[in-house]
Amino acid sequence: MCFEVKAGQKLQVKVLLDGEPLANAEVESLEHTKTAKTDANGIRSTALSRGLKVITARHRMPLKDNPDADALKLTASLTFGEKGGSK
Numbered sequence: 547m548c549f550e551v552k553a554g555q556k557l558q559v560k561v562l563l564d565g566e567p568l569a570n571a572e573v574e575s576l577e578h579t580k581t582a583k584t585d586a587n588g589i590r591s592t593a594l595s596r597g598l599k600v601i602t603a604r605h606r607m608p609l610k611d612n613p614d615a616d617a618l619k620l621t622a623s624l625t626f627g628e629k630g631g632s633k
Contacts, residue, residue, distance in 0.1 A: 553596040559624065561588045561603045568605060576600040600625045 551557045561571040567588030574581045575592050576599060584590045584603075592601055600623060607618045 551594055553594055553628075556591040556593050557601075558589055558591050559601055559603070560584075561590070561605075561622070563605065563620070568603075570605075572604045574602045574604075596628070598625070598627050 559573060561568045561573065561584050563571075567584075567586070569584055569586045569588060571584045571588065571590075572581050573584060573590040573592060576595075582590055582592070602621060602623045605620045607620065609615055609617055
């Protein structure tokens, strides 16, 4: 898939878990200035800056009856750059 989004514009990302939208997943950009949560449809918009872009989604799943851990933490990231490189 190919798309264009320029610095200053917002990119909508959809976070899925087992093929289903994941509500309340934490979404953070490379700058780590803001962490926001996905909506009920697993969607979050994030503003883009110039250069390398890294968007990270995190989710914590409590575990029951596990003597070794109380939660499973899942992380996914999307990394991309500007067409022709950063300036």
